[in-house]
Amino acid sequence: MFSKISRYRALDDVVTTDADGRRLSSRALRVAAVATGQFTHTIADADRLDQLATRYYQQPRNWWRICDANPEILSPQELLGAEPVVTYRCDISPGAGIPNLLRALTEMVGVSRAVLDGEATVVVTFNRLNLTMPDLAATMLAHGFTASAAKQIGRTGKQIVIPPNITG
Template identity: 40%
Template structure:
C-alpha cells in the first residue's frame, strides 16, 4: 500500500469508524516528529518541494521532511507562496474633497467573491521640509503619510486587475502595487534523518 520510504509505512494498523458508521482499516495517527535543523533556505521564484528535497536529500520523495520542519505553514504550497490565497498591496490616494470613503472601499472590496480580508495601511515617514518663518527659511522634520490597501484574495476567483478597477470605481487613484510573496523568505531544511 505504501512505498518503501513512505512516512506512513511503519505506522501500525487500526480500525476506525467513518461518518456512516462503517468500520474501515486505517493507520494510526502520525505524530509530527521533532525535526531540528539550522540550515535555512531562502525561497526562490519557481521553487518546488520535490526539487528542494532532491537538492537536500538526493530523493525527491522526501519533501515531507521539509514540511515537518516548517509546521507554521498549513500546506506545502503555502510554504513556497503558491497557495491560492494571495496578498497584494496597492498604494492609493483620494483626489476628491473631504475625507476619503474608506468604509465604502472596504465594504465594496469585501463584497467581491474571493476576497478574504481588506485593510488600510498607513505608511508614515519622516521627511525634511522647508518653510518660510519671519523671512527665514527653516528646515524641519515632518510626517508624510502614504496609504495602501492590503487585500487578501483567492486567485482562483479574482485577479489584481479586478481589484484595482473596483478601487478606481470609488474615486481613488491607484499607484504602485505589489504582491506580498514568500520569495526571499527563509524556511528550514532539516538534516536527512528518517522519521
C-alpha cells in the same frame, strides 16, 4: 499496500471498533518527528518542494520532511507562497471616500480583507481563483482612485527550516 519507500510502510496495523460496532483496520498514526533544522532556506519565486527536497536530500519524494519542520505553515502550497489566497499591497491616490472604497472591495466575491495601511496604501487579501489584481484595480478606479503597481505580500524572501537528512 504501501510502496517500499513509503514512510507509512513500517507503521503497525491497528484494529478499532466504530460507533456501530464494526471492526475497522487501519495504520497507526505517523507522528511527525520533532525536526530541529540545521539551516534555513530563503524562498525564491520559482521554488518547489520537490526541487528543494532533491537539492537537500537527493530525493524529491522527501518534500514532506520540509513540511514537518515548518509546522506553523498549514499547507505545502502556503509554504512556497502558492496558496490560492493572496495578499497584495497597493498605493492609491489620496482622497476622500476611502471608507467607501474599502467597503466596496470587501463586498467583492473572493475578498476576505481590505484595509488601509497608512494614509494611502491599501492591503487586500483575496482568492486569486475568483479575482485578479486588475479586477481590484478596476474597482479602485470606479471609486475615483488610481492605484500604483501592486506588490504581492508572500513568502518569497522569507526563510524556512530545512531539517537534517536523517533516514528512518
